[in-house]
Amino acid sequence: MLDQKPEACQPPTANNLFLVTTHKASENLNSELRLELQTLCYHAPMTETDCLFCKILAGPAAADVVYQDNRCVAVRDINPQAPTHLLVIPREHMESLDDASQKDESLLGHLLRIGARVANLQGHDSYRSVINSGSGAGQSVFHLHVHVLAGRSMTWPPG
Numbered sequence: 001m002l003d004q005k006p007e008a009c010q011p012p013t014a015n016n017l018f019l020v021t022t023h024k025a026s027e028n029l030n031s032e033l034r035l036e037l038q039t040l041c042y043h044a045p046m047t048e049t050d051c052l053f054c055k056i057l058a059g060p061a062a063a064d065v066v067y068q069d070n071r072c073v074a075v076r077d078i079n080p081q082a083p084t085h086l087l088v089i090p091r092e093h094m095e096s097l098d099d100a101s102q103k104d105e106s107l108l109g110h111l112l113r114i115g116a117r118v119a120n121l122q123g124h125d126s127y128r129s130v131i132n133s134g135s136g137a138g139q140s141v142f143h144l145h146v147h148v149l150a151g152r153s154m155t156w157p158p159g
């Protein structure tokens with residue numbers, strides 16, 4: 001039996017999930033700790049199963065897919081703000097650009113390049129690529145994505 005709960009057994013936060021990994025790597029799990037770890041995972045604030053775009057990527061939610069490869073999918077936005085409005089969505093769940101690390105640089109470049117190529121395929125050589133990061137910047141779906149808007153003249157700065 002554990003004399004006191006480890007830090008990982010405090011109310012769940014993203015930091016606690018990181019601590020779970022530490023415990024798993026450094027200790028033999030007894031049954032009490034294993035139970036706590038399962039609870040933490042269950043209460044994770046945002047999991048792939050909660051995520052609309054993960055549901056689109058996995059199949060249960062419908063979307064108008066215009067392109068896909070092993071790293072991303074491009075779909076038509078359900079509420080288009082331009083004649084062409086696409087979303088380039090990485091297959092890997094990441095809440096926003098704020099969560100991207102150095103290992104994600106190649107993926108981020110891929111998303112931008114695919115957005116450009118898909119806009120070209122839709123007949124556009126002028127387009128705007130946008131990433132909203134955080135609710136204050138207009139992000140409403142917390143799975144990183146690149147908007148690609150085209151087919152009308154654009155103003156600057158954006159609203």
Ligand code: AMP
Pocket residue numbers: 052061062063075076077078079080087131132138139140141142
């Ligand atoms: P953002 O506000 O930057 O997070 O962008 C989210 C975008 O997802 C918005 O432009 C929505 O119109 C779009 N959206 C929400 N649900 C769907 C859906 N089921 N299929 C396609 N686009 C969607």
Ligand code: ZN
Pocket residue numbers: 047048051052053054055092093094142143
């Ligand atoms: Zn997701």
